Amino acid sequence: MADKTNKERLAAIETSIIHIDKNVEKIATNNINQWKQINKNAQNIAGIKGASGVIAGIVSMIMAGIMTYFFKTK
Numbered sequence: 001m002a003d004k005t006n007k008e009r010l011a012a013i014e015t016s017i018i019h020i021d022k023n024v025e026k027i028a029t030n031n032i033n034q035w036k037q038i039n040k041n042a043q044n045i046a047g048i049k050g051a052s053g054v055i056a057g058i059v060s061m062i063m064a065g066i067m068t069y070f071f072k073t074k
Helices: 006-073
Strands: none
Touching: none
16 A cells, blocks of 8 residues: 555545534534433423322321321220
C-alpha cells in the first residue's frame, strides 16, 4: 500500500468530521426524545403512586372504623 498524501489524509479527516457532526445531531435528538419519555414515565408513576396512596388511606380508615366498631361492642 502506498502512503497517502497530506491532501488525501486531510480529505479523509474532513469526511470523518462531517460524519461525526451528522451523528452528533442525531444523538442529541435521540437524547431529547429519551428524556421526554423518561419525564413522561416519571409523571405517570407519580400519578399512580398518588392514587394508590389515596386508596391505601381510604382502606386504612375503613379498617380502623371496623376495628373500632368490633372492639367497642365487646
